[in-house]
Each structure stands twice: as C-alpha cells, then as structure tokens.
Amino acid sequence: MKKTALITGATSGIGKACAVALANSGYDIIATGRREERLKELKNELSPQTDYTYLVFDVRDKAAVDAAIDSLPKRWTAIDVLINNAGNAHGMDPIHEGDTADWDAMMDINVKGLLYVSKKIMPIMIDKKSGHIVNIGSIAAKEVYPNGNVYCASKHAVDAITKGMRLDLTKYNIRVTGVHPGLVETEFSLVRFKGDEERAKHVYEGFAPLKPEDIADIVHFAVTRPAHVVMTDITVLAGKQANSNTVYKDQ
Numbered sequence: 001m002k003k004t005a006l007i008t009g010a011t012s013g014i015g016k017a018c019a020v021a022l023a024n025s026g027y028d029i030i031a032t033g034r035r036e037e038r039l040k041e042l043k044n045e046l047s048p049q050t051d052y053t054y055l056v057f058d059v060r061d062k063a064a065v066d067a068a069i070d071s072l073p074k075r076w077t078a079i080d081v082l083i084n085n086a087g088n089a090h091g092m093d094p095i096h097e098g099d100t101a102d103w104d105a106m107m108d109i110n111v112k113g114l115l116y117v118s119k120k121i122m123p124i125m126i127d128k129k130s131g132h133i134v135n136i137g138s139i140a141a142k143e144v145y146p147n148g149n150v151y152c153a154s155k156h157a158v159d160a161i162t163k164g165m166r167l168d169l170t171k172y173n174i175r176v177t178g179v180h181p182g183l184v185e186t187e188f189s190l191v192r193f194k195g196d197e198e199r200a201k202h203v204y205e206g207f208a209p210l211k212p213e214d215i216a217d218i219v220h221f222a223v224t225r226p227a228h229v230v231m232t233d234i235t236v237l238a239g240k241q242a243n244s245n246t247v248y249k250d251q
Contacts, residue, residue, distance in 0.1 A: 002028055003028070004029075008085050025220060032059075141159035183241055184212060207250065
C-alpha cells in the first residue's frame with residue numbers, strides 16, 4: 001500500500017527535493033507552501049505514478065494551517081510521514097542591533113509554525129499507531145555562532161521539540177528524526193540577507209556546499225528504514241565545513 005508524505009516549505013530547496021525523492025520512491029505527496037504557482041509547477045517534476053495535491057498557507061498562521069489541513073479530502077488524511085521543513089533566517093545582526101520583526105519571523109516560522117502543523121498531524125498518526133516525523137533543523141541547533149543569536153535559538157528549540165516529540169510519541173510507534181544540515185545552497189542566504197544577491201552568492205563560493213538533494217537523500221533513507229530502526233539525530237556538513245562558522249574555501 002502506498003504511503004503519503006506531507007512536506008512543508010516544498011516550493012524550493014530542501015522541501016522540494018524531499019518531495020521529488022519520496023515521489024520517486026513511491027510516496028504520494030501533499031506539498032505545502034505560500035507560493036501557489038510553484039506548488040502547481042512541482043507536480044511536473046514528480047514521478048507520473050505519484051498522486052499529488054498541495055495546500056497553500058503560511059505555517060505561522062495557525063488558523064490557516066488548521067483550515068488547510070482540515071480541507072483535505074478523506075483520501076489524503078492518512079498521513080504516514082510529516083516533514084517539517086518550512087523555516088527561514090532573517091538578518092544577521094548582533095543581538096543588541098537586531099530587528100524585532102526579524103526575531104518574530106524566525107520564532108513564528110521556525111518554532112511555532114512547526115508546532116502548528118505537527119499539532120494537526122500527530123493525532124492522525126496516534127490514531128493509526130504509526131508514523132514518522134522528520135524535523136529539518138540546522139547546525140545552528142547544535143552550536144551558536146556570531147550574529148546568529150535568535151536564529152540559533154529558534155533551531156535549538158526545534159532540536160528540543162524533536163527530542164520531546166520522541167519521548168511522547170514513541171509509545172505510539174511514531175518515529176521522530178531530526179536532520180541538522182550545515183551550508184546547503186538554497187534560497188536561505190538570499191532570504192537572510194533580504195534579497196542581496198551578491199552577498200548571498202558569496203556564502204557558497206570557494207567550496208562545494210551541500211545540495212538540497214543531499215538532504216533529501218538522508219530524509220529518504222531515514223523514513224524508509226524498517227519499523228524497528230529509528231534515525232534519531234543526524235548532523236551533516238559540507239566536506240570543507242568543519243563547524244557552523246568554519247569553512248575552508250579555495251584561495
């Protein structure tokens with residue numbers, strides 16, 4: 001019997017790559033995001049054998065999350081895998097110069113948004129006594145780097161929530177995995193630097209960064225392990241990245 005995966009933040013980057021990887025592995029896909037045109041286009045990149053639907057909402061809007069997931073036809077409600085991928089970094093100021101709007105955005109999307117979506121899906125999995133939740137964190141969940149302050153705090157929270165989920169949900173045969181990437185070449189830096197393409201480009205120059213497909217491969221591996229195997233906590237860095245703030249670039 002085919003399984004169904006719901007993926008947040010599937011309009012680009014890691015979320016989109018996860019949708020493609022799981023579709024290629026036989027999963028049906030529910031993709032979510034804010035950019036409807038990209039969600040429509042995603043269907044063309046998935047396996048023709050994949051049943052596909054999408055939901056348009058902003059994870060930080062609890063009412064929108066609830067309404068969108070409640071709108072799913074019954075055929076789509078038996079969700080087997082939830083990939084909490086939606087997240088953003090906003091700004092890179094020292095904490096005393098930080099923009100509180102940036103702080104709100106990071107905490108609302110990275111932490112509260114993950115909780116809002118999970119709150120709707122966890123009861124489905126508990127009723128079935130099976131499921132798998134994958135939370136996409138960051139190396140920033142494991143370390144704190146200069147000017148990372150609130151972003152790092154938000155990802156530390158994701159790590160703590162992941163561990164808490166595992167403690168509370170394992171008894172229902174629900175597996176919980178945290179995946180914590182280092183530098184992945186996506187729209188991440190473009191968002192962090194508020195559209196400054198030149199500054200964003202420099203982040204990934206001089207070395208081979210991770211690709212979204214690298215993370216999708218890891219997620220696919222985790223969710224396709226036998227039921228008695230749980231990949232609990234995975235940190236992955238680019239080959240030239242030693243930690244969150246040390247990258248050896250070509251001279």
